[in-house]
Every structure is written in structure tokens, then in C-alpha cells.
Amino acid sequence: MNSQQIAAHLMQNSCRMFKGRTCHPEPEAIREIVLHARAALLPNYFEPQVTETHAQTIDRLHQVLTEQIHRASYQECIHKGGTEETRRTAAQKSTAFVEQLPLLQDMLYEDVMETLQGDPAATGPDEIILTYPGILALGVYRAAHELVKLGVPLLPRMMTEYAHRLTGVDLHPGATIGRSIMIDHGTGIVVGETAVVGNHVKIYQGVTLGALYFPKDEQGMMLREVKRHPTVEDYVILYSNSTVLGGETVIGHHSVIGSNTWVTRSVPPYSKVTYETESVVRTREAH
Numbered sequence: 041m042n043s044q045q046i047a048a049h050l051m052q053n054s055c056r057m058f059k060g061r062t063c064h065p066e067p068e069a070i071r072e073i074v075l076h077a078r079a080a081l082l083p084n085y086f087e088p089q090v091t092e093t094h095a096q097t098i099d100r101l102h103q104v105l106t107e108q109i110h111r112a113s114y115q116e117c118i119h120k121g122g123t124e125e126t127r128r129t130a131a132q133k134s135t136a137f138v139e140q141l142p143l144l145q146d147m148l149y150e151d152v153m154e155t156l157q158g159d160p161a162a163t164g165p166d167e168i169i170l171t172y173p174g175i176l177a178l179g180v181y182r183a184a185h186e187l188v189k190l191g192v193p194l195l196p197r198m199m200t201e202y203a204h205r206l207t208g209v210d211l212h213p214g215a216t217i218g219r220s221i222m223i224d225h226g227t228g229i230v231v232g233e234t235a236v237v238g239n240h241v242k243i244y245q246g247v248t249l250g251a252l253y254f255p256k257d258e259q260g261m262m263l264r265e266v267k268r269h270p271t272v273e274d275y276v277i278l279y280s281n282s283t284v285l286g287g288e289t290v291i292g293h294h295s296v297i298g299s300n301t302w303v304t305r306s307v308p309p310y311s312k313v314t315y316e317t318e319s320v321v322r323t324r325e326a327h
């Protein structure tokens with residue numbers, strides 16, 4: 041086979057495997073959306089990429105977003121048999137998203153202030169905005185979650201996975217995460233699709249809000265859209281490497297979940313969950 045034949049074979053095979061879907065959001069455009077959204081939300085910190093004014097940044101964001109929402113919805117549009125309608129809907133969703141930018145900015149500033157209050161190592165908002173992976177991950181999550189609420193398929197997950205690759209913080213765009221969140225030392229953190237996190241929650245490195253089991257139907261097929269991940273109420277602190285699992289698990293407000301804990305049952309408000317303390321054995325006398 042020559043390269044043309046191989047290419048044709050791969051193309052055909054790919055269409056067969058993925059049911060002929062030929063149009064997807066473009067990974068490069070995801071980067072552009074994230075960078076433009078960041079420049080729009082934090083205009084004094086991040087320069088626009090190719091545009092000159094703040095308004096142009098927002099216009100460009102709207103334009104790229106419309107195109108990518110359209111591409112994400114293209115499969116639906118084939119079934120409906122009309123691309124113009126999909127494009128119009130994509131533009132409407134993009135407009136609705138852009139109108140939410142002031143709210144997203146408020147939420148991001150609240151995250152920054154919560155982090156400033158919670159981390160004595162932070163010298164000020166500038167350091168947090170410019171350096172904290174948690175703020176980048178939260179910013180992208182908050183934008184992606186708005187798109188989930190607007191019913192945009194695929195694109196939100198591509199956005200949070202882009203941030204995941206940069207930060208090691210995996211916040212599923214379908215999760216419901218409240219306001220004033222601090223993620224300190226953001227690395228190796230997972231918040232699953234159906235997790236619910238309240239306000240003023242502090243999350244340290246290595247925290248997992250995960251599933252405990254995967255419910256199946258009578259045919260043994262995994263049930264999707266079932267609540268599999270925990271609920272964490274307001275003012276909870278989740279210290280490093282704590283693992284909280286299960287859709288029915290509720291961490292009551294003002295609780296502290298200590299490092300290296302494994303929690304699969306609900307705990308009432310104001311609880312403190314700890315891993316057994318270390319034991320120190322003296323192996324020989326000091327001289």
C-alpha cells in the first residue's frame with residue numbers, strides 16, 4: 041500500500057469506528073478559548089493573544105467559541121439535517137456564555153481572596169493569579185461548567201482536560217463547585233463528574249472526590265448520569281491525599297478531613313476525620 045492508500049484506509053476505518061463523525065472541536069482552538077477567556081477575565085494580568093483591545097478579545101472569544109460549539113454539535117446537525125440551525129444555536133450559546141463573563145470574574149476573584157486568606161505563603165492576589173495552578177484550574181472549570189449548563193457537548197471536557205494537563209488538577213466540568221474555593225498546592229486532584237462541593241471549601245494536593253462503585257443495569261451496562269461522587273458541604277477542609285468516595289457520602293459543613301484518610305461514609309457537620317497518628321519508635325539512645 042502506498043501512503044495515499046494507507047491514508048484512505050485509516051480514514052475509512054476511523055469513520056467506521058467512530059460512526060462516521062467527521063467534525064470535532066479542534067484541540068488548538070481549545071487553547072485559544074482558554075487563553076482568550078483568561079485575558080478577558082483577568083485583563084490586567086494576561087495580555088490578549090492576537091487582539092488589541094479588551095472588547096476585541098471578547099469578540100474573538102465569541103467567534104472561536106461559536107465555531108467550536110458548532111463543531112461539537114455537528115453530529116447532531118447531521119441527524120437534524122441542517123447546519124444553519126446548529127450554527128445559529130452555537131452563536132446563541134456563545135453569546136450567552138460571553139454574557140456570563142462578569143459573573144465568572146466575580147467568582148474567580150472570590151477564589152483568589154479565599155486563597156489569600158487561607159494560605160500564609162501567598163504574598164498577595166498577584167502571586168495567586170500569576171502562579172497558583174488551582175486558580176488556573178478553577179478558572180477553566182468555571183468557564184467550562186457554564187458551557188455544560190448551556191448544553192454544549194464535548195467542548196467543556198476538552199477545556200478542563202487542557203487545564204488538567206497543565207496543572208494536574210482534574211475538575212470535571214459537570215461537577216457542581218461552589219464559590220470561594222481554595223486549591224492550595226494544586227496537583228494530583230480529582231473532582232468527579234457528579235461531585236457537589238459547597239462554598240468556602242479548601243482542597244489540598246492529592247485530594248480525590250471519587251466514585252465508590254459503578255451502578256449497572258440488568259444487562260450489565262454501566263449506568264451513566266447516576267450520582268457517584270460525594271457531596272462536600274460549606275467550610276470543609278480536605279487535607280492532602282484525602283480520598284472521599286461515593287454518591288451518597290456527605291461531608292457535613294465545617295468538617296475537617298485529615299491527610300491520607302479514606303472516607304466512604306457520611307460524616308455529620310463539624311466532624312474531624314483523621315488517619316491514625318504516626319508512631320515513633322526509638323531505635324537507640326542518643327549520645
Ligand SMILES: CC(=O)OC[C@H](N)C(=O)O
Pocket residue numbers: 230231232233249250251252268269
Ligand atoms: C472521579 C472518579 O471516580 O472517576 C471514576 C469514573 N470516571 C467516574 O466518573 O465515575
